[in-house]
Amino acid sequence: ETGVTQTPRHLVMGMTNKKSLKCEQHLGHNAMYWYKQSAKKPLELMFVYNFKEQTENNSVPSRFSPECPNSSHLFLHLHTLQPEDSALYLCASSLDGLAAKYFGPGTRLTVT
Amino acid sequence: GQQLNQSPQSMFIQEGEDVSMNCTSSSIFNTWLWYKQEPGEGPVLLIALYKAGELTSNGRLTAQFGITRKDSFLNISASIPSDVGIYFCAGNAGNNRKLIWGLGTSLAVNP
Numbered sequence: 739e740t741g742v743t744q745t746p747r748h749l750v751m752g753m754t755n756k757k758s759l760k761c762e763q764h765l766g767h768n769a770m771y772w773y774k775q776s777a778k779k780p781l782e783l784m785f786v787y788n789f790k791e792q793t794e795n796n797s798v799p800s801r802f803s804p805e806c807p808n809s810s811h812l813f814l815h816l817h818t819l820q821p822e823d824s825a826l827y828l829c830a831s832s833l834d835g836l837a838a839k840y841f842g843p844g845t846r847l848t849v850t
Numbered sequence: 851g852q853q854l855n856q857s858p859q860s861m862f863i864q865e866g867e868d869v870s871m872n873c874t875s876s877s878i879f880n881t882w883l884w885y886k887q888e889p890g891e892g893p894v895l896l897i898a899l900y901k902a903g904e905l906t907s908n909g910r911l912t913a914q915f916g917i918t919r920k921d922s923f924l925n926i927s928a929s930i931p932s933d934v935g936i937y938f939c940a941g942n943a944g945n946n947r948k949l950i951w952g953l954g955t956s957l958a959v960n961p
Contacts, residue, residue: 742892780853780951781893781938794948828892837881837942837949841892 741765742842744829750848751819759814759845761829769835770812772804775826775844787812788835819849856939856952864960869926871955873939881942882922883949884913888935896937897924931959 741764751757763770772784786794787806801823803815812829827845830838856873863869873882881900885893897906899915899922906913910927922941926933936954943950 778953780953781940781949783948796948830892837883837940839883839895839898841885841894843890844892 744842756817761812763831767831771830773828854952860956862958874921878919879941885938
């Protein structure tokens with residue numbers, strides 16, 4: 739039990755669909771992160787929020803839109819994705835926003 | 851983008867054996883982190899290192915922050931089947947908060 743939950747665990751969507759990934763942390767942390775994990779590649783940081791403010795956008799295409807309504811919840815809104823966006827999307831949190839410490843189980847996304 | 855060199859890429863060992871893996875960077879790091887990821891799960895933080903030369907243990911796991919600040923090592927003693935997974939190193943340099951990640955070492959343990 740890591741204290742970071744993600745839903746859904748699996749998602750299959752067409753390129754014209756709109757869907758959202760949800761992350762919730764129960765650790766009282768102030769920073770939350772979205773990462774993309776693809777085979778044969780290092781983890782890619784996508785977004786960082788610290789005290790609900792976005793502090794990093796790592797040149798992510800606009801078809802990915804994050805939302806952080808409070809320090810415990812983080813969303814990733816998806817629209818008009820491409821097949822190459824298929825990957826494991828991981829949410830993480832940390833107390834101080836310096837580096838992701840605790841990861842959720844991820845959402846396995848397949849874009850058809 | 852920048853990445854760490856993590857080796858070996860994979861290991862297949864017998865239960866009870868000790869395991870060593872390492873990460874090297876071309877630049878000086880301030881922090882080294884070691885994670886383990888099991889199938890269907892996210893990475894779990896095992897050990898965090900913040901000072902050159904630091905040696906930290908977590909059960910049968912021991913990690914060291916290299917004195918050059920460009921490398922780190924993870925050792926697992928007396929491996930057991932539940933040690934199976936992918937071990938990642940990550941670190942950051944200077945004032946950059948962004949973690950740089952290795953590609954992982956896949957560990958298989960034969961009971």
